[in-house]
Amino acid sequence: MKCAILLAAASLVLCAQPALAQDFTITNATVAAGDGSEPVAGATVVVRNGRIASVGREIDPVRSGEIIDGTGMWVTPGIFASITTLGIVDVEAVSDSDDRGAGGSPFSAALDVSPVINPASQGIAVARTGGVTRASVMPIASASIFGGQGAIVDLGADFNAVTRPRAFQVVEMGERGGRLAGGSRTSAHALLRNALREAARYGDDARLTGNTRTGPTRTGDDVPLDPRMTGRAERDSDVLLSRFDAAALVPVVNGQQKLYVKVERAIDILSAIALREDFPKLDMVLVGATEGWMVAERIAAAGVPVITVALRDLPVSFEQMAATQSNVGRMVDAGVTVAIGGYDSRGDLPHGLPQQAGNMVAISRVPGATGLTWGEAFATITSVPARIAGLADTGVLEGGARGDLVLWDGDPLELDSAPVKVWIDGVEQPLGNHRTRLRDRYRDLDESDLPKGYDR
Amino acid sequence: MQKVVLLALSASLAACATAQAKPEGASPSTKAWTAPKGVDERAPFASTYEPYPGLPTALVGATVYDGAGGRIDNGTVLFRDGEVVAVGDGSLSTEGYRRIEAAGKFVTPGIIDIHSHLGNYPSPAVDAHSDGNEATSPATPEVWTEHSVWPQDPGFSRALANGGVTSLQILPGSANLMGGRSATLKNVPSRTVQGMKFPGAPYGFKMACGENPKRVYGNRNRMPATRMGNFALNRQTWLDARAYDGKKRDLAKETLKGVLEGQILVHNHCYRADEMAFVIDMAKEMGYRVSTFHHAVESYKIGDLLRENGICSAVWAEWYGGKMEQYDSIPENAALIHNAGACTVIHSDDEMGIQRLNQEAAKAQGAGRRMGIDIPDAEVISWITLNPAKAMGIDAMTGSLAPGKMADVVLWNGDPLSVYSRPEKVWIDGALMYDMHDPTLRPVSDFELGHPGEGDVK
Numbered sequence: 001m002k003c004a005i006l007l008a009a010a011s012l013v014l015c016a017q018p019a020l021a022q023d024f025t026i027t028n029a030t031v032a033a034g035d036g037s038e039p040v041a042g043a044t045v046v047v048r049n050g051r052i053a054s055v056g057r058e059i060d061p062v063r064s065g066e067i068i069d070g071t072g073m074w075v076t077p078g079i080f081a082s083i084t085t086l087g088i089v090d091v092e093a094v095s096d097s098d099d100r101g102a103g104g105s106p107f108s109a110a111l112d113v114s115p116v117i118n119p120a121s122q123g124i125a126v127a128r129t130g131g132v133t134r135a136s137v138m139p140i141a142s143a144s145i146f147g148g149q150g151a152i153v154d155l156g157a158d159f160n161a162v163t164r165p166r167a168f169q170v171v172e173m174g175e176r177g178g179r180l181a182g183g184s185r186t187s188a189h190a191l192l193r194n195a196l197r198e199a200a201r202y203g204d205d206a207r208l209t210g211n212t213r214t215g216p217t218r219t220g221d222d223v224p225l226d227p228r229m230t231g232r233a234e235r236d237s238d239v240l241l242s243r244f245d246a247a248a249l250v251p252v253v254n255g256q257q258k259l260y261v262k263v264e265r266a267i268d269i270l271s272a273i274a275l276r277e278d279f280p281k282l283d284m285v286l287v288g289a290t291e292g293w294m295v296a297e298r299i300a301a302a303g304v305p306v307i308t309v310a311l312r313d314l315p316v317s318f319e320q321m322a323a324t325q326s327n328v329g330r331m332v333d334a335g336v337t338v339a340i341g342g343y344d345s346r347g348d349l350p351h352g353l354p355q356q357a358g359n360m361v362a363i364s365r366v367p368g369a370t371g372l373t374w375g376e377a378f379a380t381i382t383s384v385p386a387r388i389a390g391l392a393d394t395g396v397l398e399g400g401a402r403g404d405l406v407l408w409d410g411d412p413l414e415l416d417s418a419p420v421k422v423w424i425d426g427v428e429q430p431l432g433n434h435r436t437r438l439r440d441r442y443r444d445l446d447e448s449d450l451p452k453g454y455d456r
Numbered sequence: 457m458q459k460v461v462l463l464a465l466s467a468s469l470a471a472c473a474t475a476q477a478k479p480e481g482a483s484p485s486t487k488a489w490t491a492p493k494g495v496d497e498r499a500p501f502a503s504t505y506e507p508y509p510g511l512p513t514a515l516v517g518a519t520v521y522d523g524a525g526g527r528i529d530n531g532t533v534l535f536r537d538g539e540v541v542a543v544g545d546g547s548l549s550t551e552g553y554r555r556i557e558a559a560g561k562f563v564t565p566g567i568i569d570i571h572s573h574l575g576n577y578p579s580p581a582v583d584a585h586s587d588g589n590e591a592t593s594p595a596t597p598e599v600w601t602e603h604s605v606w607p608q609d610p611g612f613s614r615a616l617a618n619g620g621v622t623s624l625q626i627l628p629g630s631a632n633l634m635g636g637r638s639a640t641l642k643n644v645p646s647r648t649v650q651g652m653k654f655p656g657a658p659y660g661f662k663m664a665c666g667e668n669p670k671r672v673y674g675n676r677n678r679m680p681a682t683r684m685g686n687f688a689l690n691r692q693t694w695l696d697a698r699a700y701d702g703k704k705r706d707l708a709k710e711t712l713k714g715v716l717e718g719q720i721l722v723h724n725h726c727y728r729a730d731e732m733a734f735v736i737d738m739a740k741e742m743g744y745r746v747s748t749f750h751h752a753v754e755s756y757k758i759g760d761l762l763r764e765n766g767i768c769s770a771v772w773a774e775w776y777g778g779k780m781e782q783y784d785s786i787p788e789n790a791a792l793i794h795n796a797g798a799c800t801v802i803h804s805d806d807e808m809g810i811q812r813l814n815q816e817a818a819k820a821q822g823a824g825r826r827m828g829i830d831i832p833d834a835e836v837i838s839w840i841t842l843n844p845a846k847a848m849g850i851d852a853m854t855g856s857l858a859p860g861k862m863a864d865v866v867l868w869n870g871d872p873l874s875v876y877s878r879p880e881k882v883w884i885d886g887a888l889m890y891d892m893h894d895p896t897l898r899p900v901s902d903f904e905l906g907h908p909g910e911g912d913v914k
Contacts, residue, residue, distance in 0.1 A: 093667070093779040123777065266908075294908060313614055313914040314579040314807055315904065322909035325618075345808035349774070355815065358875030365869060366878055367893055369913040409826075415815050415875050416822025435776075435786045439827060442756050442792065452757075 014120050015158045021050035021403060021426030022065060029070025031055060032412065033397045034077040034382035038375045045075050045397060045405065050426030052401045068407070073420065076378070076412055078133025078155075078404035080385040080395045081350035082307045082341025083287060086124050086135050087117035087153065087161060101142030109195070109252075110244040111148025113139050114165035119158065123350075125433035128155040130351020131412065131419040133404040134163065136341070136389055138260065138287075141172045145180050145188050146195070149248065150260065152389045154404070156424040164390060168258040169249065174268050174288065175319050189271070195241055196279050199249035255281030258390070260307075265319035266291040273302045285388055287342070290320040293327045296334035305337035305388045309344055310356040310380075325363055328380065329370030339385035353381040358413035377413065403427075491714050492705060501602060503653035505642055507885030512536035514550035515867060517559035523841035523856035527834035533563050535863035538886040543857045556881075562872055564837050565857050566622025566643075566864030566884065569810045570723070570770050570844040571750050571803035574612055575605030575626050575641075575649075579807060580903075589629035590636065594673050594680055595693050597661070598707035599636035601628045605649045611807040613899045614914055616643050617890050618811040620866035620879040623654060625848050627750075628662040630725040631672045633680065633690050635662035637711055638723060640848055644884055645899045658849040660747070661715050663690075665726035665735060666781050687734060694742040721747040721849050723770075727781040729754035736765050748847040750803060752793075753785035759796025768799035768847040772809070773816040774823070790817075790839065791824020794831055801843045813840045818873035833873055862886075 024047050031043035033055065044059040045052065090097035099116050117137055118124070127135070134154050141147035147170030153161040172180055173188055181187035241249070251257035261272045261284050269289055276282050286292065286306045292299055299306065308331075312323045331338050340356050343349065348356075357377040364371030372380070386395030394402045403426030410417035422429045441455045494500050513535055520531035522543055532548040534541040542548055576588040587604035590596045605626055615621040621643050628635030638660030641652040665686065674681030680689050697712030714720035722739070726732045726749045739746050748768040749755065753776065755762055755769035762769060771793070776785035794800045802817045804810035814837075821836045838856075845855025854862040863886035870877035882890040891897040895911065904910050 089777075091780050091783060092777060291908070311808060311811075313618070313811075314610055315907070316579045316581050316807070318580060318582075321904075321907045322912070324909055324912045324914050326913055345806055348808075349777070355819075355875060359812075362876045362878055363913070365876070366913060368895065413875055415818035415873065416825065418822065418826060434783075438784055438786050439788045443827065445757075445760050445796070 019158070019427045021047075022428065023048045023426075024066040024068060026068045026070040026075050026405075026407060029073050029075040029407070031397060032074060032076045032375070032378050034379055035396050035398065036375045036379040036383070038373070039074070043075075047403045047405065047423070047426050050403045052397055052399055052403060052405075054399050055397045068421075070407065074408040074410065074412055074417075075397070076406050076408065077382045077395045077397050077401070078406050078422065078424065079131050079351065079353055079381050080339075080389070081127060081132045081135040081353055081381075082339050082385040082388070083138050084127075084135045084341075084350050085140075086127055086137055086155070086350060087119060087121045088113055088137060088139070089123070090121060101140035101147070103142035105143050107148075107242060108141070108144035108245055109146035109148060109169060109241070109248040111139055112151075112166055113137050113149065114151040114162045117151060117153055117161050119156070119161040122434050124155050124161070125157075126435060127350040128157070128422060128429055129419065129431045129433055129436065130349070131354070131406040131408070131422060132350050133406070133422065133424045134386065134389075134391070134394060135350060136167065136385070138168075138170055141170060141176070141180055141262075145172045145177045145191055146170065146245070146249075147172065149257070152391065154424050155429075156427060157430050166251075166257060167389060168260045168285065169252045170260045170262070170287075172262045173272055174263045174265060175317055177262065185268070191240070192275070193278065195246070195249055196253045196275075198241055198246050199253045200279075202243075202246045202250055253279055253281065255283045258283045258285055260285045260287045262287045264288045264290040264317070266294040266322070268319065269295055270298060273298065273304060276302070289331075290327065291322045292336070293324065293330035294322055296331045296336055299331065300335035305339070306331060307339045307341040307385065307388065309342045310340045310360055311345070325359065326370040328360055329363070329372050332372060332376060333370060337384060337388065338380060339388050340380040341385055354413045354417075355415060357381050358415070361413065374413070491710055491719065492702075501600070501650060501653075503655045504648065504650040505644065505646070505653060505655055507538040508644070508887035508889070510536075510538065510863070510883065510886035510888060512553045513883070513886070514553035514555045515558045515563050515865070516550060516555055517546070517557055518561045518563045518867065519871075520563045520857065521834045521837040521872075522858070523565035523838055524858070525832075525835045525838050527832070530559075531563065533857060533865065535865065535883070535886050538863055540857050540859055540861050540863050540865075542859055556867070558867060560870075561880065562868040562870065562877070563857070564620070564866050564868065564872055565841040565855055566866055566882065567620045567813050567840050568844040568848070568855060569615070569619075569621055569624040569804050569813060570748065570801050570847055571805045572615075572624045572626055572810055573629070573805065574615065574624065574807060574810070575607065575609045576601050576628070577807075578606045578609030579611055589631035591629075591631035591672055594632050594669055594689055595634040596632050596636050596708070597634045597693075597711040599628065600639070600659075601626055601636055601662075602639035602649050602653065604628075605639055605641075605652075607646050607649055607652060608901045608903045610901045610904050611810070612643055612645065613901060614807070615810045616882055617892075617898060617914065618878065619813055620868070620872075620882050621810055621813070622864040622866070622882065622884045623845070623848075623850065623854055624810070625660055625723070625844075627660065627723060630662070630664035630668045633664055633669045633686055634693065635664060637720070638662055640850065642884060644889065645901070654850060656850070656853060659711075659714065659720045660723045660848065661711060661720045663722060663724040663735075665724065665731045666728060667779055668725070683731070687738065691738060691742065694738075694744075698742070715744050716742070718745070721847070723748050723750055723847075725750045727751050727753050727779070728784075729757040732758060733761060736761065736767070747849075748801065751782075751805070753782050753789060755798070756786065756789045756792035757784075759793050759798050762793065762798040763796055766799075768801050768843060769793050770801040770803040770844070770847070771820075772805075773802065773819040787820065787823035788827055788829075790820035791827070791829045791831060794835070794839075795824070795829045799843055799847065800839050801847055802839045803844070814872040814877075815875060818875075821873065833871075836873060
């Protein structure tokens with residue numbers, strides 16, 4: 001309760017324990033549920049015990065809890081920002097503050113971001129102020145094609161950021177993967193296959209010694225495939241992974257932990273999907289997939305979801321030759337599950353995801369382009385990424401869902417809209433940060449009494 | 457991602473030039489100095505750009521933002537022979553013009569990006585194309601970035617079709633304190649850079665403060681390794697240039713002399729307020745003026761100083777987090793600069809951002825409104841039209857819809873400050889160079905021919 005009071009006072013201090021969720025009702029707002037449906041005007045949202053109790057136009061006002069008049073405002077689920085570096089870097093060019101990658105580490109797949117995510121970082125505070133309530137935090141592969149294990153976090157102002165530790169493993173299989181693997185995509189594929197079969201064997205024998213076993217092999221043509229390429233690790237000298245890294249890949253090869261595969265080029269996408277022929281339990285998510293539209297039907301048939309940046313439209317590399325802003329829309333039309341996430345342009349920040357989604361609506365009016373409806377676009381930054389992250393009850397306003405909500409001063413996809421209030425698990429969040437404090441200090445330049453250094 | 461990192465670390469320092477091309481009584485020399493011509497008596501690498509043919513056109517019924525802060529509802533814009541003829545209300549006669557009914561749509565001047573690396577850091581962003589930083593010496597005033605621009609960069613077409621960009625300044629990167637001359641271009645496809653060069657545009661001169669030069673050269677254990685080294689090296693270079701008598705041609709000193717004489721506009725990449733204040737004083741000491749501080753994330757701390765010195769700030773809407781000197785970037789920066797009476801420009805420094813300068817301006821406007829600074833839409837449009845034109849010294853020719861100016865015009869299918877709007881048609885000097893409804897009016901660079909996605913909507 002003390003914490004709730006602190007939060008109400010817009011303190012920037014984090015609470016050691018999460019504050020208690022408050023019951024409240026927002027009335028007469030435009031509600032966008034995040035499930036792909038179009039916004040509904042004049043609706044009511046009831047939140048109880050940190051969860052959505054009910055949503056709709058015919059809801060009786062609840063007697064208990066605060067009543068918030070939402071007239072002229074919008075209520076939505078919080079933004080789910082995929083593929084972020086929230087909480088693992090303060091300033092990208094200040095290496096001491098940067099835990100995104102570990103190029104000098106002896107470990108790769110075993111790296112785990114969950115214990116180092118800093119909930120007090122400005123990145124998290126700024127994203128929260130912009131309406132982001134949950135995110136995936138992804139390490140950057142640096143010492144190997146494996147980046148390590150990412151986490152799902154909430155952006156609440158407390159020290160319990162991690163919603164799902166070790167939610168996914170990261171592997172680079174495109175241009176960058178080729179460089180990390182020693183100079184070629186061929187090496188990336190060999191490394192990945194070797195690592196996965198070592199991990200598959202690891203469950204049987206922690207020392208990773210091999211036993212020769214020949215079995216049936218399946219090949220695409222008349223060139224025989226040695227069974228050791230697909231079967232078990234064969235020799236002690238085969239072992240390229242530390243035992244820690246191999247252990248980290250066991251849940252990947254068993255399909256218990258998602259594998260986020262970074263690929264851009266159409267054929268790299270297909271080759272990634274084809275890994276399941278040899279490792280059938282892999283639970284993959286394609287990250288990047290700039291050329292996904294070219295093979296969208298095959299991605300859809302494979303049932304593999306995609307997380308992609310929405311606005312890439314330049315051949316910035318030879319693996320993105322077919323980049324177009326219609327990538328998302330064309331994949332969605334083909335039946336692919338697509339979340340918009342990541343950012344790679346100046347000015348892009350996690351709380352800029354609504355701008356990316358809004359542009360998908362914009363191009364639906366450009367002849368020849370394929371965009372999204374408003375409801376589809378909003379789902380790509382709320383319910384869809386939450387579902388990909390394994391949080392089925394998040395990113396959507398419906399009875400029983402998590403109480404992650406944002407009250408906006410206008411259409412959340414519009415450029416000049418901003419959150420008025422943000423709740424995570426039903427707890428109202430502070431919306432101050434370093435930037436808002438600077439704004440307040442420099443509202444004027446008056447130093448007639450004292451220097452700005454005293455102005456707080 | 458790799459490209460962003462590259463630019464962030466080595467190319468993102470830019471400087472801004474002042475709105476006026478001529479220094480006010482600060483010139484160290486008593487007689488006018490003219491940049492040397494070639495043996496053919498012409499300026500080298502002269503523009504060969506000629507406007508393409510266009511029809512006399514009347515845009516009727518749109519909301520018109522003239523770029524100079526004016527707004528006309530249900531307006532009429534007339535242009536022919538490459539020039540704006542008249543801008544007015546529904547009473548203007550459109551006889552003799554092809555009428556385009558534009559009710560519900562919006563018209564602005566062509567968008568101008570004062571800070572681009574299209575061509576000198578083109579797509580694909582491979583090492584062989586990395587031509588923006590002559591990072592072999594901290595002061596390279598002798599280089600002209602037009603010699604690094606690859607006119608087949610596919611980014612030009614995206615800036616046209618998605619961003620409505622009709623003019624842009626290509627700057628050298630920020631590895632060097634003095635990075636070289638800029639190139640001001642018309643955003644027209646061309647086989648040569650000369651075919652893009654904006655006729656009559658003054659050159660800009662790129663300078664850089666802060667982290668980038670001291671990091672690049674400090675890492676090589678040479679000067680500058682510190683901010684004090686940055687300033688010492690700059691000042692000595694200016695002093696040497698002031699002593700230049702012009703008897704023996706010296707490319708570096710010719711450029712510096714051009715700056716000192718007010719013919720070349722200084723665009724100074726500088727993030728921090730305290731450093732900008734030092735640059736202003738250094739310019740006064742040496743006798744030149746700064747046109748624009750680029751990136752300028754702390755301009756909001758010194759809006760008064762920038763107003764008094766007539767210096768523009770070219771800024772992002774809110775980007776931060778990349779570098780230490782960017783730590784105090786706030787979304788309200790542009791609005792606070794504007795509110796202080798100083799010149800605000802929204803820039804991109806990015807091949808993606810240049811496609812959405814209108815959107816970035818709208819974000820900055822919204823941040824201002826939320827803190828009580830309400831800036832009319834028509835004035836916000838000047839941040840990406842007339843203000844950059846002034847800072848680049850081309851405002852007498854473009855940047856606003858005024859009779860006699862170049863007919864650089866964008867017809868938007870909705871409010872350009874809405875995320876839901878896109879350019880519908882773009883004219884450059886009265887020639888229709890992009891039409892959303894006509895796939896044949898979508899330029900495709902040589903590089904993209906025969907590749908997947910050639911001619912796609914992008």
